[in-house]
Amino acid sequence: MSDLVLDSKIPSGPLEQKWDHFKLGAKLIAPNNKRKYTVLVVGSGLAGASAAATLAEQGYDVKCFCFHDSPRRAHSIAAQGGINAAKNYQNDGDSVERLFYDTIKGGDFRSREANVYRLAQVSTSIIDQCVAQGVPFAREYGGLLANRSFGGAQVSRTFYARGQTGQQLLLGAYQALERQIALGAVKMYPKTEMLDVVVIDGHAKGIVTRNLVTGQVSSFAGDTVVLATGGYGNAYYLSTNAKGCNVTATYRAHKRGAYFANPCYTQIHPTCIPVEGDFQSKLTLMSESLRNDGRVWVPKSRDDKRQPADIPEGERDYYLERKYPSYGNLAPRDISSRAAKEACDDGRGVGESGLGVYLDFADSIKRLGVDTIRERYGNLFDIYRTITGEDAYQRPMRIFPAVHYTMGGLWVDYNLMSNLPGLHVLGEANFSDHGANRLGASALMQGLADGYFVLPYTLPVYLASVDKKKASYTTDHPAFKETEAAVNAQLQRLLSIKGKRTVTSFHRELGLLMWDKCGMSRSEAGLREALQKIPAMREEFWQNVNVPGSGDCLNQSLELAGRVADFLEFGELMCVDALHRTESCGGHFREESQTEEGEALRDDANFAYSAAWEYKGYGAEPELHKEPLEFEKVHLAQRSYK
Amino acid sequence: MNFHLKIWRQRDADSAGQLEDHEARDIPPSASFLEMLDIVNEGVTLRGDEPIAHDSDCREGICGTCSLTINGVPHGNFKAGIATCQLHMRTFKDGETIYVEPFRAKAFPIVRDLIVDRSSLDRIIQAGGYVSVRTGSAPDANALPVPKQSADLAMDAAACIGCGACAAACPNGSAMLFTGAKLSQLSLLPQGQAERGQRAVAMVRQMDKEGFGNCSNIYNCSAVCPKEISASFIARMNREYVLSGLTAGLSNNPTRGNGE
Ligand SMILES: Cc1cc2nc3c(=O)[nH]c(=O)nc-3n(C[C@H](O)[C@H](O)[C@H](O)COP(=O)(O)OP(=O)(O)OC[C@H]3O[C@@H](n4cnc5c(N)ncnc54)[C@H](O)[C@@H]3O)c2cc1C
Numbered sequence: 061m062s063d064l065v066l067d068s069k070i071p072s073g074p075l076e077q078k079w080d081h082f083k084l085g086a087k088l089i090a091p092n093n094k095r096k097y098t099v100l101v102v103g104s105g106l107a108g109a110s111a112a113a114t115l116a117e118q119g120y121d122v123k124c125f126c127f128h129d130s131p132r133r134a135h136s137i138a139a140q141g142g143i144n145a146a147k148n149y150q151n152d153g154d155s156v157e158r159l160f161y162d163t164i165k166g167g168d169f170r171s172r173e174a175n176v177y178r179l180a181q182v183s184t185s186i187i188d189q190c191v192a193q194g195v196p197f198a199r200e201y202g203g204l205l206a207n208r209s210f211g212g213a214q215v216s217r218t219f220y221a222r223g224q225t226g227q228q229l230l231l232g233a234y235q236a237l238e239r240q241i242a243l244g245a246v247k248m249y250p251k252t253e254m255l256d257v258v259v260i261d262g263h264a265k266g267i268v269t270r271n272l273v274t275g276q277v278s279s280f281a282g283d284t285v286v287l288a289t290g291g292y293g294n295a296y297y298l299s300t301n302a303k304g305c306n307v308t309a310t311y312r313a314h315k316r317g318a319y320f321a322n323p324c325y326t327q328i329h330p331t332c333i334p335v336e337g338d339f340q341s342k343l344t345l346m347s348e349s350l351r352n353d354g355r356v357w358v359p360k361s362r363d364d365k366r367q368p369a370d371i372p373e374g375e376r377d378y379y380l381e382r383k384y385p386s387y388g389n390l391a392p393r394d395i396s397s398r399a400a401k402e403a404c405d406d407g408r409g410v411g412e413s414g415l416g417v418y419l420d421f422a423d424s425i426k427r428l429g430v431d432t433i434r435e436r437y438g439n440l441f442d443i444y445r446t447i448t449g450e451d452a453y454q455r456p457m458r459i460f461p462a463v464h465y466t467m468g469g470l471w472v473d474y475n476l477m478s479n480l481p482g483l484h485v486l487g488e489a490n491f492s493d494h495g496a497n498r499l500g501a502s503a504l505m506q507g508l509a510d511g512y513f514v515l516p517y518t519l520p521v522y523l524a525s526v527d528k529k530k531a532s533y534t535t536d537h538p539a540f541k542e543t544e545a546a547v548n549a550q551l552q553r554l555l556s557i558k559g560k561r562t563v564t565s566f567h568r569e570l571g572l573l574m575w576d577k578c579g580m581s582r583s584e585a586g587l588r589e590a591l592q593k594i595p596a597m598r599e600e601f602w603q604n605v606n607v608p609g610s611g612d613c614l615n616q617s618l619e620l621a622g623r624v625a626d627f628l629e630f631g632e633l634m635c636v637d638a639l640h641r642t643e644s645c646g647g648h649f650r651e652e653s654q655t656e657e658g659e660a661l662r663d664d665a666n667f668a669y670s671a672a673w674e675y676k677g678y679g680a681e682p683e684l685h686k687e688p689l690e691f692e693k694v695h696l697a698q699r700s701y702k
Numbered sequence: 703m704n705f706h707l708k709i710w711r712q713r714d715a716d717s718a719g720q721l722e723d724h725e726a727r728d729i730p731p732s733a734s735f736l737e738m739l740d741i742v743n744e745g746v747t748l749r750g751d752e753p754i755a756h757d758s759d760c761r762e763g764i765c766g767t768c769s770l771t772i773n774g775v776p777h778g779n780f781k782a783g784i785a786t787c788q789l790h791m792r793t794f795k796d797g798e799t800i801y802v803e804p805f806r807a808k809a810f811p812i813v814r815d816l817i818v819d820r821s822s823l824d825r826i827i828q829a830g831g832y833v834s835v836r837t838g839s840a841p842d843a844n845a846l847p848v849p850k851q852s853a854d855l856a857m858d859a860a861a862c863i864g865c866g867a868c869a870a871a872c873p874n875g876s877a878m879l880f881t882g883a884k885l886s887q888l889s890l891l892p893q894g895q896a897e898r899g900q901r902a903v904a905m906v907r908q909m910d911k912e913g914f915g916n917c918s919n920i921y922n923c924s925a926v927c928p929k930e931i932s933a934s935f936i937a938r939m940n941r942e943y944v945l946s947g948l949t950a951g952l953s954n955n956p957t958r959g960n961g962e
Pocket of ligand 1 (some may be wrong): 073102104105106107108125126127131134135136137138139140141142143144225226253254255256288289290291300301302305306308309346403464465486487488489501502503504518597619
């Protein structure tokens with residue numbers, strides 16, 4: 061490998077002891093010195109809110125920013141299914157080792173062992189913490205915590221709060237954050253969008269923001285910047301993400317020197333409500349916990365337009381059960397999604413568009429009674445009825461895969477610091493512990509692990525490494541003025557075009573292309589085509605977009621335009637990454653690389669690394685850096701869920 | 703489907719606002735209310751005008767961002783248990799005139815058009831809507847069993863999405879359902895006991911300070927609540943408040959509405 065190799069700063073020693081060793085040897089900041097350090101936390105979802113609250117408790121001077129009107133509205137709120145932890149409360153053989161192994165395997169052997177092991181270790185503390193905060197997790201009749209099995213796990217390690225787990229966890233973190241705000245330990249800046257990172261002498265030392273109500277562009281100086289700004293699934297326009305999710309914070313940090321790792325690793329979730337029409341603004345997830353009791357099928361013959369109830373048992377293809385007898389309907393997300401696509405590509409899809417498969421509860425209702433099913437999934441059946449007008453107690457749900465989560469993100473080392481010193485990245489925004497595919501109920505775990513239990517220990521490594529006296533800056537430093545000027549210039553440019561197309565029309569056009577060429581399956585020809593089209597789309601955007609109004613007040617078109625401008629550059633990076641990775645792995649399925657049975661075929665000899673891309677200028681080919689993945693504990697195996 | 707819309711436009715908090723007429727044409731019945739507004743806004747933008755500002759994010763009824771008063775009703779429906787984003791055009795009559803206004807309450811100043819500032823709700827939480835537990839100091843989660851009944855009831859209360867429809871629907875602009883839900887959640891759980899008394903007093907005081915009104919037992923709050931939070935949590939709040947007042951010698955304001 062001639063390419064540049066990255067240092068991930070993994071502590072030495074056996075895997076099981078790395079984190080403990082690290083903590084023992086780690087530098088500490090003296091209590092009375094902590095308040096002298098200003099930490100700028102951008103994002104207040106699970107990762108950001110938990111980090112901001114914990115760092116403030118520890119005594120740091122914390123400023124926290126989000127574009128929402130309240131930290132409680134972050135997209136984390138929408139997570140339904142649950143959060144994993146290796147508590148083994150069910151005594152079903154779970155352990156830190158097993159959660160570690162499942163996560164590595166689920167990620168198709170493309171994640172960093174040391175991080176995943178640490179994640180599994182701290183998972184148990186997360187549950188303790190959340191319960192102590194008053195998070196009302198589901199309980200058994202004896203009063204102890206209930207668990208369910210989730211997303212292809214063979215043990216019951218998922219904790220949940222009805223279908224609103226993300227909401228309850230976020231409210232727990234939000235309340236901890238609000239407490240620190242009331243104490244004056246955190247200064248909160250809602251409705252404030254970070255639009256750039258300020259780099260001084262090669263270190264991230266501040267941010268430039270826009271107040272979304274007044275339009276005011278301002279600078280904030282800090283000793284370190286923490287990005288916890290979520291994922292970029294909306295590069296596809298339609299996804300299960302909230303409308304506001306975007307790549308701006310991480311992409312603009314990328315343009316300032318932070319490497320973007322594995323951008324092509326995106327997760328397509330198998331159980332979402334199918335698309336209805338062009339007007340559709342987002343897709344709705346049906347929690348995959350439904351697959352615990354629902355059976356997935358399509359008709360055996362093509363173009364079978366009969367009502368589901370009229371299709372006899374013998375003429376149904378329960379394809380997941382057929383292809384993956386040991387996991388059946390619980391096969392991991394990437395595998396289930398691809399299988400649905402295959403069935404639909406084969407002309408056996410259901411619903412008007414033919415882009416759907418059935419998720420059928422009839423057998424479970426027969427076995428467990430309708431009340432049990434209602435108790436378990438009532439709110440999901442209600443959501444389904446509100447959106448489709450159909451009653452899933454009477455007829456099978458129609459589901460189809462949709463973009464859901466992004467495993468790629470800014471590259472970070474073991475300390476959650478980017479290659480750009482001083483820039484830390486948490487939650488879905490970093491390239492994370494999920495490798496090429498994330499297991500269900502593991503994102504909430506990772507976000508909270510990063511914020512509550514990892515960063516508070518790793519942040520001092522950076523802070524203690526810089527000479528505070530020499531490296532403290534105020535916003536009077538010219539770098540702030542220059543960055544502010546650049547931000548203002550882009551805002552003015554967007555406002556001055558006043559062309560003929562709306563921002564949304566570009567977003568939708570890009571999204572369709574990404575879904576088609578860089579979605580559930582990717583090919584060299586398709587990716588090359590996308591790489592031709594995206595720059596042209598971007599050119600047109602900068603000639604012909606219409607952003608009405610002005611910048612000195614609330615202007616939602618302007619907010620969106622900035623985000624779509626970034627997606628129009630970032631989409632290209634996703635395709636570059638997807639094109640270079642000629643293997644299939646996890647959520648990245650290259651048509652050229654499959655087994656005889658059509659399963660993803662990895663190429664460990666050539667691709668057992670994380671790809672971290674360096675920005676080289678607008679429209680220029682980015683430069684590849686590699687972090688080789690060394691597995692000391694697990695044995696690389698072709699993933700099989702048969 | 704076609705609709706005639708009368709939509710509230712207001713440049714900022716200090717300007718006067720008025721209803722503006724808009725036509726929504728060729729709207730698919732399966733579009734959501736917000737998707738209908740998206741379609742209208744695309745048209746407005748193409749005409750070179752400024753689109754109608756309105757808030758939304760998750761568009762699946764959980765983030766609590768969307769906040770429209772539709773035909774006089776916050777989230778558009780009594781007893782439907784949905785947020786604006788879950789309202790579909792198939793529930794309207796073709797050709798209907800629809801009034802679209804922001805959530806209105808004294809404690810929710812208008813930011814622009816249909817967007818209001820609900821930070822008053824955050825400040826109620828800041829006053830005491832939490833359990834003071836430092837990260838890393840928690841005992842094992844199963845060390846303290848919680849009866850399933852209490853846990854379930856706490857979850858019923860915790861389901862609140864903080865949208866503020868309760869206050870917008872109340873003729874007194876009261877946020878008692880919001881506050882009562884958080885107080886009830888925490889007082890039903892053993893983890894919330896230590897701070898129980900001071901929490902009730904502090905949150906209720908903040909509520910008053912923000913300019914939210916009192917409860918006069920109308921229960922519009924519960925009727926428009928997307929999560930169908932029960933008004934019995936208001937009664938619970940009143941009990942908490944009275945109890946805490948008594949124990950802390952603060953009983954000078956013992957009855958605050960009588961929600962039971
Ligand atoms: C529908 C759905 C269901 C899910 N269900 C599950 C589940 O059951 N289990 C599970 O483990 N995971 C689930 N996930 C995934 C999980 O919810 C997310 O990965 C996780 O919550 C992300 O948390 P976060 O803190 O990283 O980001 P977010 O919660 O997205 O927070 C991002 C924050 O950054 C702020 N922000 C972003 N950009 C800027 C900017 N430029 N300036 C200022 N602020 C900014 C936002 O305001 C927000 O506060 C689900 C995801 C979806 C979409």
